[in-house]
Amino acid sequence: MAEKFLFLAPVLLLALQVGVDAQRYYHPRSYLGRDLYEHGRSISDNLVTCGPHTCGVGAHCIHGSVRPVCACLAGYSGDPLSQCIKIECLDNSECRSHQTCVNQHCVNPCEGTCGINANCDVRNHIPVCTCPAGYTGNPFSSCRIADPEEACHPSPCGPNTKCHVANNQAICTCLPGYRGSPLSGCRHECESDGECGAQQSCRDFKCVSPCSDCGVNADCETVAAHRAVCKCPRGYHGDPYRICSAECTSDSECPSYKPACVYNACIDPCVNSCGVNADCNLRGLTPVCSCPRNMTGDPFTFCRPFEARDLCEPNPCGANAKCTPGHDRTGAERPVCTCPTGYIGNALVSCERGECELDSQCSDHLACVGYQCVDPCLGNTQCGSGAVCMARRHLAVCTCPSGHNGDALVNCYESQSVVASTRYYRYKRNGNYTLPASEAADANGVTEEKQE
Template sequence: MLYLAPLVLFAFLQPQVEAQRYYNYYSPRNYVGRNLYEHGRSISDELVRCGPHTCGVGAHCTHGSVRPVCACLPGHSGDPLSQCIKIECVSNDECRGHQSCVNQHCVNPCEGACGVNANCDVRQHVPVCSCPAGYTGNPFTACRVADPGCRHECESDSDCGVQQSCRDFKCISPCSDCGVNADCETVAAHRAVCKCPRGYFGDPYRICTAECESDSQCPSYKPACVYNACVNPCTNACGVNADCNLRGLTPVCSCPRNMTGDPFTFCRPFEARDLCEPNPCGANAKCTPGHDRTGAERPVCTCPTGYIGNALVSCERGECELDSQCADHLACVGYQCVDPCLGNTQCGSGAVCVGRRHIAVCTCPNGHRGDALVNCYESNSVVASTRYYRYKRNGNFTEPEAPTVTATEVVVEASPKPSADKPETKKAETEKKE
């Protein structure tokens, strides 16, 4: 910024000579020159040129006769020695339709133009003030609520709620527009949206008619009347691959003969393992897929090892599995401890059967002789004691070959006196050597 220094020098060289004046010019940063004026004209002792800071922002510098001249650029205004600002507008035509040119700027002319509660609209760059509907007063000062007086409840649908419409100047529900038996689903844009209910057909804004009112009105392929509509009860009632048959009007689901599974969810091809799922056998019984006499696949029920009973009813743990688990005089037969002599069929006629070490032992009683496994008979001349054993192998009783029995018969003769040179007669017993 250049300014004129207040330094003025007066020189009086001669009484008749006009004083010379010096005017120094400075910028905020440095001295830029001095002009000497004499007799009304400028005599510069130093030529001043345009520097980078001679003029302000937005201004341009030109060389005058003796010093620089600063001026704002075209389209700018302001102080060329400090700052020139770009001019936004000169007239309203240079602004948008809703703006006005004020102080070379496009601004909203409504700011502060209208009164309290008033509306402001810009028309051709000019603010237009008005009181809104239902208000009265001076729009340039203030608008107040107007006294409505007597009026209708509504003049149009917009005067009513979103779920109502204006009928005869009253706000009412538009659902009355729906036809006979129709349902009013909702109200959109003050208009009813009507629909025929399930099982009804027709124009919902006129009349909806039911397909049926009883089962007798339905055809055979859709025999049931459900919610006034004829339907097939088997539709979507059963699972995948399942068969559906009607008993009356009740759907009955079942898997086909060659399939198994839950007919209400899914049926799959039959497999052998399905014979035992679920287990058709008795409690604790084992089920194994097998075949019957005709070759058809059937489940086979057996009691597991160590169990006895009816596999179709129940299997219970047996009394034993080994002879050692029974008393000495009993044997483990069919997982039960039983007398090996049970039934009296192990020994011959007249023989005595005694259980010992879990085996049936057959002997001919004293005074008898013979094969204890076949027949024992009385003998007056000799005392024969023959013993045979029956033993069990692989769960069955086995009869060994009868051993050779040697019987010695000793005849005892009567004598009044015993002789010293004759030995005393003794009885010999025949023993079975094992």
């Protein structure tokens, strides 16, 4: 546009000048090929030339075919005969980023662009209109204060629903007690018990537990046919659908035959506390169970008549001892404790396994006596006076010492005779005297000895 304007300016000026001087109009084509000076030059033809004041400020002058031609300098616009002003811009790139080139001027593009209450921001010479925070509407016409629930006005939800806005979106939900599709409409949760589960009933159009029908302190045992089955708890009595009252709150409120208050009920603590045939006696309010005198057993489970075998069950004797039912001197039944074969000790305390049962289990110079290996000489008490005892082959062997004669089992005395005599050996075991086999032939083989 600027270039076209600059091009047309001198043509228009020339036409105006010709029209004023000649007072006549010519078609531009009538000048072609003609000699405008065929009739001579006028005074003005010789006087009008380019001078300092021929054209306006900011314009420049050139000599045309017949007259000077004025035109605005490059980058300027205006009236070349009066004043040309420097052009501010030709496109947006010559303006700052927050301005736009309009009619060769850098202007604020936001002026008069956006609507009422709207914000305008220039981005790369382009005005951008937006509604401020908390406002809504068309930013090119008008912005108004935003309504948080605007998405719900009018409500897009069906009947019996609630509409609320979340993230600028309308959310539809059924009202309490209603169910169904909130977009098409909601209805009551129930109209009758049959529309509820087996453990519920329809109350105020809602499926609820019917146990609320039970009275004060009553228990709701179960629900049958959508109705509560109520019962007074243990220790309470009354109408379970109205109120259940406690029989007692402390032991002092109970009679002597039911002295204990347990779970608000007076009871006899002995009931079902002891076993079959057992006796129960109260120690305070604590039941004490015992079997009768002629019975035995576990008083908490079963008591039975006493039997002889019960004397030894459990075994009252010492460790490893044997218990046998018996009697004492008065004939009363009593357990008899003995150590079993091969054991020794106090049967009432403990029986220990013996050292032996056979002589062969002892050394040659010892004998198995009372399950113990002992010296059969028993400290030289088995021979006669003056005799010597030596244990051999588990026996006590008694002999008269050298220079003595006599019966080694009875008496050995000092010999006064010079006549040699045969030495006799006698053995004693278990209180019996024996002779060696070599001397048994002459039982009376005793040599008479002379005394000096």
